[in-house]
């Protein structure tokens with residue numbers, strides 16, 4: 001197939017995927033970095049379960065175990081890792097807590113964090129530092145981006161871990177995990193990654209990159225409800241972690257719940273051991289539908305699609321005297337978050353919202369998050385709105 005016709009086929013596939021998202025008929029949504037919109041298949045799956053329960057048709061409590069296995073396997077395939085290294089959590093913070101409270105540290109050990117982190121990492125490690133007698137050291141960013149040289153300079157004999165976002169929440173700066181992981185390895189540091197702003201839009205192969213714990217909520221680019229997430233714990237790390245919490249479903253009942261007076265069952269020999277109690281079944285059903293859409297399109301294609309649309313918007317911003325790009329556009333550090341600023345930021349933000357476009361203002365910029373359901377018309381529309389605002 002020629003390059004041109006395979007490109008057209010892909011655009012058709014994305015247009016078909018767009019139709020799965022009812023909001024696209026009425027609104028332009030550029031806010032997946034906050035939370036993703038729901039698709040029709042997601043709503044249908046959740047509704048089917050609601051009906052089942054509303055009518056109490058049968059005991060459906062076992063159904064979700066197959067879906068959980070499907071998701072562990074599915075998320076593992078997105079990251080190029082093994083199914084037994086994936087656990088289902090509740091959000092990003094869930095996996096970060098396993099790291100902060102479960103990794104083997106001693107009093108006085110240093111935790112390295114960026115000074116431009118989302119609060120999820122900052123507060124989890126703050127609590128762990130207070131409880132475990134650890135010291136937090138913030139690495140000075142340069143132009144508000146994580147800086148490798150400053151990271152290297154910050155490492156001392158007491159440094160034990162670097163915890164870092166894959167993609168920065170406010171400007172979309174993507175960290176080079178491969179390069180950073182090598183430095184961590186050379187200095188014997190654990191490498192903990194908050195993956196939420198890249199998961200679903202930035203291809204990642206953790207088989208090739210030494211990440212010790214990766215945690216992601218699924219409420220943003222993974223297009224699932226709030227309260228959904230998963231974590232990756234490689235086999236070697238599973239053995240090192242002192243679990244900060246345990247649950248009866250961390251042992252294998254083989255979905256046989258008729259004989260529960262068994263208190264000496266071994267815990268799972270997998271990341272599943274770190275999951276906690278019964279699952280939010282409605283969320284699991286939702287996660288499955290969203291996973292299927294993302295898997296079908298492929299993360300590499302989604303990335304390409306998103307960058308193509310961002311480039312159209314970026315070209316306009318570059319050509320305008322009224323706006324200035326504030327996110328990185330180079331291949332290594334760009335992502336599906338694009339930001340720009342204006343001298344009249346709050347007014348501009350209100351104007352965009354009033355014109356039927358959903359997006360947010362973050363840390364001095366307008367943040368545009370582009371995802372698989374967006375298309376060129378969405379971009380043309382925001383450019384029109386920006387032109388009108390500039391003239392006003």
Ligand SMILES: Cc1ncc(COP(=O)(O)O)c(C=O)c1O
Nearest residue numbers: 091092093118120165169194217
């Ligand atoms: C980088 C980053 N980490 C974490 C979160 C959210 O954490 P959680 O999924 O635990 O609510 C966000 C946004 O809400 C984020 O941008």
